Amino acid sequence: MDETALINSAQNGDLDSFNTLILHYQDSVFNTAVHILGDDDLAQDAAQEAFISAFRSISSFRGGSFKAWIMRTVTNACYDELRRQKRRPTTPLEPETSDGEEIDSPKWLADPGMTPAQKSEAAELEHAIQHCLDTLPTDFRTVVVLTDIQGMDYSEAAATARVPLGTIKSRLARARLRLRECLRGFEELLPASFRLEGEGLQ
Amino acid sequence: MKNFREIELLSSYLDGQLNASESTRLESRLTSDPELASVLFDLRAARGILRKLPARKAPRNFALTRKMVGLKPPLPRAYPIFRFSTAFATVLLMLSLAANLVIPQFNFAASAPQAAYGFGGGGDPASAAEEPLMEMAPAVLPTDDITARQGEPSADAMQTLKEAGTESGLPEQAEARNEAFVPVNWQIGLLIIILLGGLLMWIMRQTASRKWR
Numbered sequence: 001m002d003e004t005a006l007i008n009s010a011q012n013g014d015l016d017s018f019n020t021l022i023l024h025y026q027d028s029v030f031n032t033a034v035h036i037l038g039d040d041d042l043a044q045d046a047a048q049e050a051f052i053s054a055f056r057s058i059s060s061f062r063g064g065s066f067k068a069w070i071m072r073t074v075t076n077a078c079y080d081e082l083r084r085q086k087r088r089p090t091t092p093l094e095p096e097t098s099d100g101e102e103i104d105s106p107k108w109l110a111d112p113g114m115t116p117a118q119k120s121e122a123a124e125l126e127h128a129i130q131h132c133l134d135t136l137p138t139d140f141r142t143v144v145v146l147t148d149i150q151g152m153d154y155s156e157a158a159a160t161a162r163v164p165l166g167t168i169k170s171r172l173a174r175a176r177l178r179l180r181e182c183l184r185g186f187e188e189l190l191p192a193s194f195r196l197e198g199e200g201l202q
Numbered sequence: 203m204k205n206f207r208e209i210e211l212l213s214s215y216l217d218g219q220l221n222a223s224e225s226t227r228l229e230s231r232l233t234s235d236p237e238l239a240s241v242l243f244d245l246r247a248a249r250g251i252l253r254k255l256p257a258r259k260a261p262r263n264f265a266l267t268r269k270m271v272g273l274k275p276p277l278p279r280a281y282p283i284f285r286f287s288t289a290f291a292t293v294l295l296m297l298s299l300a301a302n303l304v305i306p307q308f309n310f311a312a313s314a315p316q317a318a319y320g321f322g323g324g325g326d327p328a329s330a331a332e333e334p335l336m337e338m339a340p341a342v343l344p345t346d347d348i349t350a351r352q353g354e355p356s357a358d359a360m361q362t363l364k365e366a367g368t369e370s371g372l373p374e375q376a377e378a379r380n381e382a383f384v385p386v387n388w389q390i391g392l393l394i395i396i397l398l399g400g401l402l403m404w405i406m407r408q409t410a411s412r413k414w415r
Contacts, residue, residue, distance in 0.1 A: 015273060019265040030260040044261065051264050055271050129255055147217075148252035154219060173206070173213035173245075180248040 003066060010058050018055050025067065026051075028150060029074045035145045036078040038134045046081050050074035068159040071150070075142050075160060082138055128189050132182035140175035143168055148176075212242045216249060268414075275414035281406050288399030295392040298384035305383045 009017035033043035050073045133141050146157040158168045214220050232239045
């Protein structure tokens with residue numbers, strides 16, 4: 001696949017070329033959306049919106065990493081969806097103390113609100129990880145999804161999230177730290193090679 | 203718990219983002235600080251879990267259709283000409299209809315005072331030219347004659363006024379009121395242009411979309 005030629009054709013309005021690009025990136029785009037939004041249906045809508053928006057604004061693509069550009073479009077679509085959700089009354093992901101400060105604690109996983117039935121539903125590792133991702137603030141979640149799940153390097157992630165490299169490093173470290181704490185609650189689900197605490201260097 | 207700066211360093215170290223000297227310094231600290239090493243292990247495990255997360259396939263195809271992105275079939279080059287002429291003819295037809303509706307009423311309104319008072323010029327330039335003569339006529343009469351005749355116009359004046367009224371064309375104005383300002387034939391012509399233009403544009407659009415499919 002000659003990506004540059006396809007992009008040029010798409011910039012001239014060739015929808016078939018753009019659809020070829022979609023077929024190449026749709027799994028990554030959907031995966032990014034589903035991990036940021038934590039919901040399949042919303043992720044599908046966001047991915048579709050992102051591709052429509054990308055086609056309409058492809059003339060603004062001025063070279064560089066097309067993957068970063070398309071990922072930026074999908075993260076924007078996800079942020080729009082999250083903003084829409086925020087306007088509706090929802091249970092906050094981050095519990096707060098009486099002082100209004102965020103509780104950054106692994107106790108979140110032992111939340112009595114999470115019923116045994118829900119816990120058994122989250123028995124699969126993927127669900128547990130998604131649950132932990134959902135507890136992260138959106139900006140942190142986006143960075144960890146882009147780097148650790150999508151395998152982008154720091155500069156690509158910075159281009160996608162439109163933040164400086166230092167911000168990516170900082171957010172990634174904070175996100176990993178929180179995930180480490182969160183995943184402790186699902187210790188029994190983790191494969192032996194990924195058990196936390198006291199493992200040796202692998 | 204280590205401070206955040208150290209955790210950030212460890213995270214960057216995991217991804218190979220530290221330069222050689224920073225890496226060496228951190229590695230030497232890791233050997234002497236078991237707590238720091240433990241944090242590194244946990245961060246690495248967390249990263250490893252995320253990286254092992256199975257990539258999901260998109261549940262459906264996200265390929266776009268032309269309808270989704272609002273693409274329209276390319277129209278023939280002559281299309282804008284037809285569109286312009288149809289729009290122009292429509293505007294002209296509207297203006298002509300409005301003119302036929304408004305202008306006769308305006309003429310009638312302008313001639314109404316003249317009919318009511320019997321004299322005074324009105325809209326007719328011919329009678330307006332005669333007006334000064336009529337005004338000057340009583341000035342040559344004696345003063346007592348004027349007083350005696352105040353309030354009733356003389357027979358001559360009445361005759362003059364009648365003539366003036368006939369010359370100013372009051373019955374003609376009434377006829378003009380019934381006449382259209384823009385001939386009806388023109389309006390029919392414009393209507394035909396509009397209908398033909400619309401029909402041709404519709405055919406062009408249909409043909410273009412059929413070809414596009």
